[in-house]
Amino acid sequence: MEVATTPRPSATTPPLEGLPPGPNWSLPRMTWRWFRRPLQTLEECQARFGDMFTYRLPYEGTWVFVSDREAVKQVFTGDPRLLHAGEANIILLPVLGAHSVLLLDEPEHMAQRKLMLPPFHGKRMQAYSEVMSDVAAEEIDRWPTDDPIRARPRMQAVTLEVILRAVFGIEEGEGLTQLRDELRGALGELSNPRRLIFPIILGPKRLQRYPAFRRLLDGVDALIYPEIQARRGAPDLAERDDILSLLLQARHEDGSPMNDRELRDELMTLLVAGHETTATGLSWAIELLSRHPEELARLEDELAAGNEEYLDAVVKETLRLRPVIALVLRKLVEPMEIGGRLLPAGVSVAPAIHLVHRNPEIYPEPERFRPERFLEQPPGTYTFIPFGGGVRRCLGASFAEFEMAVVLRELVSRRRIRPVGGPEHPVRSTITNVPSRDAEIIAQAR
Numbered sequence: 001m002e003v004a005t006t007p008r009p010s011a012t013t014p015p016l017e018g019l020p021p022g023p024n025w026s027l028p029r030m031t032w033r034w035f036r037r038p039l040q041t042l043e044e045c046q047a048r049f050g051d052m053f054t055y056r057l058p059y060e061g062t063w064v065f066v067s068d069r070e071a072v073k074q075v076f077t078g079d080p081r082l083l084h085a086g087e088a089n090i091i092l093l094p095v096l097g098a099h100s101v102l103l104l105d106e107p108e109h110m111a112q113r114k115l116m117l118p119p120f121h122g123k124r125m126q127a128y129s130e131v132m133s134d135v136a137a138e139e140i141d142r143w144p145t146d147d148p149i150r151a152r153p154r155m156q157a158v159t160l161e162v163i164l165r166a167v168f169g170i171e172e173g174e175g176l177t178q179l180r181d182e183l184r185g186a187l188g189e190l191s192n193p194r195r196l197i198f199p200i201i202l203g204p205k206r207l208q209r210y211p212a213f214r215r216l217l218d219g220v221d222a223l224i225y226p227e228i229q230a231r232r233g234a235p236d237l238a239e240r241d242d243i244l245s246l247l248l249q250a251r252h253e254d255g256s257p258m259n260d261r262e263l264r265d266e267l268m269t270l271l272v273a274g275h276e277t278t279a280t281g282l283s284w285a286i287e288l289l290s291r292h293p294e295e296l297a298r299l300e301d302e303l304a305a306g307n308e309e310y311l312d313a314v315v316k317e318t319l320r321l322r323p324v325i326a327l328v329l330r331k332l333v334e335p336m337e338i339g340g341r342l343l344p345a346g347v348s349v350a351p352a353i354h355l356v357h358r359n360p361e362i363y364p365e366p367e368r369f370r371p372e373r374f375l376e377q378p379p380g381t382y383t384f385i386p387f388g389g390g391v392r393r394c395l396g397a398s399f400a401e402f403e404m405a406v407v408l409r410e411l412v413s414r415r416r417i418r419p420v421g422g423p424e425h426p427v428r429s430t431i432t433n434v435p436s437r438d439a440e441i442i443a444q445a446r
């Protein structure tokens with residue numbers, strides 16, 4: 001097949017005007033393909049049109065995918081006033097609310113992001129370590145020893161529990177049970193792929209007023225707001241180190257605290273952004289390790305010897321080979337030159353994580369699970385992008401990698417895992433790409 005290449009920008013070549021080529025399918029076909037087979041669609045389009053191509057979706061508008069490292073760098077280092085991520089994430093508005101850091105742009109985004117950075121600083125991760133290992137150990141010890149289990153729902157239970165405890169800082173018995181049960185139900189409903197069809201048909205703004213949807217969110221709000229109020233008045237607020245307490249103590253530049261609405265939207269953002277994603281990453285790590293006995297044996301040996309580097313490489317290689325999210329979006333406020341093309345205002349540029357991570361020039365034998373590659377070469381800022389990049393890079397990246405490592409360490413030290421059936425392939429679940437049989441394994445006792 002003939003492969004079109006994206007022209008490189010240079011001092012002598014003026015940028016090409018307008019959109020790069022893309023499939024000329026009808027809008028329903030584009031939509032169907034994207035929702036049924038997103039990764040294959042990306043791969044096919046790259047094979048046909050090269051590293052830059054155009055795709056159209058209802059309500060989302062026009063997307064221009066890029067996977068060349070220079071173009072990705074241009075997007076991540078470009079002026080955030082001209083590259084709007086918040087606007088491009090509008091589909092999340094009904095659930096997260098208008099103050100969510102994921103939905104804001106420009107100064108409002110930076111102001112909110114600054115307030116949220118301290119709890120996610122790499123150095124703070126140790127504070128969450130105990131919660132993470134306790135929750136993981138309790139969950140793993142409940143698993144049967146000889147029957148097949150699906151790892152993904154188990155990992156969802158772990159990551160939901162971890163994020164609830166890290167965010168709210170409440171222990172068992174202190175109201176955690178009710179909050180957890182309610183939130184689990186509501187978050188499960190909200191991340192149900194069949195519900196995703198609503199934002200597409202109604203559009204995110206109208207969905208916000210849709211009664212069934214409103215009821216679901218009102219139920220969640222009825223739990224979160226009282227929790228915020230109670231914590232605001234907690235006598236030990238200054239000594240607490242859970243995320244809610246830290247956010248309550250954070251101050252805007254003018255010295256004002258975050259209001260309840262802001263806090264609710266950010267808490268919801270952390271719960272939604274932090275649990276399903278990390279559970280998916282963990283499920284893939286388990287699926288891949290169970291099918292790679294040599295790599296699993298090396299991990300066991302290294303951990304037994306007290307070395308953590310290989311564990312970190314396993315986490316990174318999992319997120320490279322099976323990125324949880326296939327792309328990120330930036331909507332152009334003005335025409336902008338990217339990858340040698342002058343793209344019109346209004347389109348969304350989409351660094352294609354899935355394609356960047358499969359570039360054989362960066363990752364030889366890209367389809368192989370080979371954690372060693374991250375011991376030989378550190379991850380590149382614009383070539384290892386499971387968490388996106390630039391001023392929008394995932395706030396929870398350290399938290400997620402740390403949690404994946406802690407949970408995998410508990411698993412490997414407690415159980416011997418082996419796969420059930422043939423290799424699993426990625427299938428769409430809302431916005432993440434999950435193992436097709438939910439990472440089915442047998443986890444024998446050690």
Ligand code: HEM
Binds near residue numbers: 085113329394
């Ligand atoms: C393996 C797990 C995770 C993956 C793969 C992931 C991936 C991502 C990606 C791709 C973005 C968009 C970045 C961009 O547009 O350039 C993002 C943003 C974000 N993530 Fe994560 N994430 C994970 C876990 C978490 C966790 C655990 C939290 C919080 C506890 C979190 C909170 C956020 C927030 C707040 C943003 C918005 C940042 C902003 O717009 O400034 N994520 N994440």
